[in-house]
Amino acid sequence: MQITTTIIGAGVVGLAIAAELSTTRRGILILDRNPSFGQETSSRNSEVIHAGIYYARDSLKARLCVEGNRMLYRICEAGRIPHRRCGKLIVATEKAEEGILASIRERARENGTDPLELLSARQIRQLEPNVKASAALFSPATGIISAHRLMRRYLSQATRNGAQLVTRTTVERVEPAGAEGYRIHVAYPDGLSDVFTSRQVVNCAGLDSDCIAESMGIDVDACGYRLHYWKGEYFSLEVPAGFIKRLIYPVPQENHVGLGVHATIDLSDRVKLGPNATYLPDRNIDYAVDATARQSFFEATVRYLPGIAAVQLHPEMTGIRPKLQKPGDPARDFIIAEESSKGLPGLVNLIGIESPGLTASPAIAKYVGALIGG
Incomplete structure (x- = not known):
């Protein structure tokens, strides 16, 4: 050839x-x-089909994610690729975070995503009885896929x-x-x-x-x-199928180092928590999950899933992000x-x-x- x-x-x-x-x-x-x-x-x-919500206006991340989201659903339908348009909730667990939701909603509008719906605590309970939040944004275009x-x-x-x-x-x-x-x-x-x-x-x-x-x-x-390497660990959450039906995300971390420890479902309805974001200054490839991180994962997740216990978290997997930013960088x-x-x-x-x-x-x-x- x-x-x-x-x-x-x-x-x-x-x-x-x-x-x-x-x-x-x-x-x-x-x-x-x-x-x-x-x-x-x-x-x-996380095998998530993102909507393009968080990224800077007119950035490649925003433009290509919004376009890619719509293309990907068409590809999945045509190619019979397992996927589900389950939607996601971005939750405010305290009043101070509700203002962040407003800015996220405006950013999503600027980026041309499908409109985000602002939900009250009562509406959240109706959709996801196991989720506790004072307010949330619902993204209908977010989904999951078999990568x-x-x-x-x-x-x-x-x-x-x-x-x-x-x-x-x-x-x-x-x-x-x-x-x-x-x-x-x-x-x-x-x-x-x-x-x-x-x-x-x-x-x-x-x-x-x-x-x-x-x-x-x-x-x-x-x-x-x-490039700068950031390790992201995941824990599985031992709960009955249907414990959550949508992806549950906290408000994102500063400078988008990560989107916080979120709860996702896979196509078999297993719940996975993560990832966290740990900087690897020596760029060492380490795919081991630190089992001692269970407590920090639990503390992050129990804020919006108050019915869980730490013993329900089990080490799952690790990924490494090739990021262009060090700690503290925009x-x-x-x-x-x-x-x-x-x-x-x-x-x-x-x-x-x-x-x-x-x-x-x-x-x-x-x-x-x-x-x-x-």
Whole structure:
């Protein structure tokens, strides 16, 4: 196969881009260092279809999430991907938080989401008897999805169009190669290595996307491309099926470090709490759940689910967010940049693609397709 476009990273965004680009071009190669697709951030999250509520007006996160939300529901219907438009409540557990709800509602309106309904304590009890809050916003466009089935759908579309996925392949560096495009240096688990050329490169390497960009000679610190790892742990909540029927979120944390310890349901009606947000200054990959965090999770959750007990919480899983902000930094937008201005035509860097990346994935794919051209 003559390689024209190499996509580094087979997470949900890389696969969505492969599906999109493969409709009009051939010679697409998708590389991933893991044994299979989607084994890092894409499979370690809440599997929520976000509405685009919280993000800054006109940001990529806002625009691509709102567009992606509507696209994703259509994709799910057409592809029979398991999903549920369950809706979510953003709850104020004390009067002081009710003003925050008003600002969230205004931000959602600016972003063009489906309108949010302001609910009273009585209305909340009618919808969710186990939830205690003084007020809440109801988001009808929020839902849940099987992330694995979505990724499999993208991959099947891409491979049907001739794209090829190669796993267990680590990209060590990417170098400009003049008229040929780029030389891509890869390593395999058996210690062997290889080099090949590709006219275009799409860097969707997730946790290592800044390192890939740096290998191309980009000063990632000067450009604001340096990533910071944040660990997010989850606990399952042992409750009867139907304990909650919608997603329950507290008001978000400052600077959107996270959306707080929220309660989500999956497609089998299991309840999961999390994630929290712990900064990992050394960028160490640690997927262990700290069982001692049970108490802090309980204290955060019992504010809006007062009927639970700490013994009902059980360690579940951990994900790592590739964020563009350190503790104390303001919220950052996605970086999706075609790098001709840096002397690197045909290269698109996607860096800091965290939540709502899964929801935005089909819209991100369209955006990258427009950037990279023919």
